[in-house]
Amino acid sequence: MDRRETAALLAYVGRLDPRTIRTDPGEARDQLAQWHELLDDVPMATPHGWDVLAAARKHIRTSPYQILPADVARPWESYRRDRLARHSDPTPSVDPDDQAAWTAELARARRAVAAGTAQPAQARAITSGRDGIDPRLKARLREIGSCIPPAARTALAPYRPTRAAREAAVAQGRPDPLGVRCGWCQAGPGEPCRRRLIGPDDGVRGTAPRSTPHPSRLDLAAAPQPQRSEQAQQPAST
Template sequence: MDRREIAALLAYIGRLDPRLARTSERDAGEQLAQWHELLDDVPMATPHGWDVRVAARQHIRTSPYQILPADVARPWESYRRDRLARHSDPTPSVDPDDQAAWTAELVGIRRAVAAGIAQPAQARAITTGRDGVNPRLEARLREIGSCIPPAARAALASYRPARAAREAAVAHGLPDALSVRCEWCLAQPGESCRRRRMGPDGGARGTAPCATHPSRLDLAAAQQADQVQQPAVA
């Protein structure tokens, strides 16, 4: 705030709290110089929520003590910290190889946000929907049938033999046991079967992965047969 704005603020505060009013010209000049020295970097108002008169009025309403410059500076610093805490640096528009320009743009944006000139930039949330998926990507996925290319899948086969065997069985038309719930160990679709670990007292102490239970294979085969028969009946 410049001296004219400080004078307007002191006049406003004097109307709300006469204890701050100065009757002599000398006292008023000293008070103006003191407040300007301490609050010259605090704006009168910003486009996004800060108004020094609101901070002064709030202090006069809630505190029995005479207002001081610090009672205006503290809310302003809290306002700056809150805005910077909600700000996520957007990617600068300049060439990333130009380090000086890159840093200057980041600093300029942060200063504008802290000063209340610009709104904080929020980080974009990760969504689970399929809105906005690139049509070319969808067409490619339909073409290859998976987001993992066949060459990469073949290279990973030796590192995950159980999954590779399952994929090979499905490719040969055999039922996928993991597509159904296991009625024996209650493993959900997509989860491997598990074997219960029993303690000396006969109580369960935990579970460990094991081979697919035969009953689950039978259930998957029955489900596959039903799916094949339904189109034929239709």
Template sequence: MDRREIAALLAYIGRLDPRTIRTDQGEARDQLATWHELLGDVPLTTPHGWDARAAARKHIRVSPYQVLPADISRPWESYRRDRLGRHTDPTPTVDPDNQAAWTAELASARRAVATGSAQPAQYRAITSRRADPDLEARLREDGSCIPPQARAALAPYRPIRAAREAAVAQGQPDALGVRCEWCQAQVDEPCRRRRIAPDGGARGTAPRPTPHPGRLDLAAARQAQEAEQVQQPAMA
């Protein structure tokens, strides 16, 4: 705020709290100089929500003490911190090899957000909006969000998952859909090969490319049970 804005703020505060009014010309001049020294970097208003008069009015409404410059600067600092906390630096438009220009643009964007001249830039959140009909049709056709070509290209890098998907596609039981009672592998986790030390303790475990036979038996029994449950209502 410049001296003219400080004078306008003091006049506004004086109308709400006459105790702050200085009738002596020398005292009024000193008060104006002090407030300008302490609040020179605080704007009177910004386009996005800050108003020093609102901060003063709130203090007068809830506090029995006279308004001091700190009662204006503290809310302003909170306003700045809140905006910077909600701000995510957008990618600068300048050449990234030009570090000086890159840093200057980031600093300029942050300064604009902190001073209330621009709104904080935030990442877009995932919403529950209905999916694109074309995308839904493609998902029904492919059966997965991963296209078959991409799945085939990824198969060599995830052999356990590829073997599981191939078994399910052929109608075989999903062994990773049940817990392994031998190695205690949880659902969706591969079986582990335990290495036993000479003292009988486990030295380490490594993923098995195939599940344990007992886990396959459990998956087959579960698949048969589910098929039986589906057939019973149909027969009824």
């Protein structure tokens, strides 16, 4: 509030509680300076629920004590805390690699919510899927083609060879072997083939994922669609 708004608040409070009225000009100036010093960051009203006159009226109506600046500042701080507690930071629309811009956009959103000029952003449900993505993020995703940058994908390739081989096959126009069920180890679509782990007694101790699919799975993926369907229905050979 500026000084004129603070003076208007004092005049309103004086009408409701004459004990706050100062008839001496010097005392009135001191009272105005004190209230303005303590309430200069408290707005008169916001678009989303805050009204300083309502806060003052509530105190005068419910408390037998003379109103003080703190009786207005406390409700304002509670209002700010409540709004920030209900706010979930939305994903900024700027480049995530630009840390300064990313942080600045988050800070601007939080300040607007705390000041009452913007509504708290609620966390989207998991089921919202891609429909809830900011349109600007959608445009950027279409531009780069993937949420994983190409450099990061290349750096991750040694740590996920199966996925890297699958992506390389698709990029080269070859059939995706993980797109069909393996007739040998029965690995489902999208799952890597598995190999048996044999113990010292020649018994099967378990299985482990293979870095490459079984040859029969490669043949099945490369087969024409009608033939692929017929082979997928045949029982696996042992």
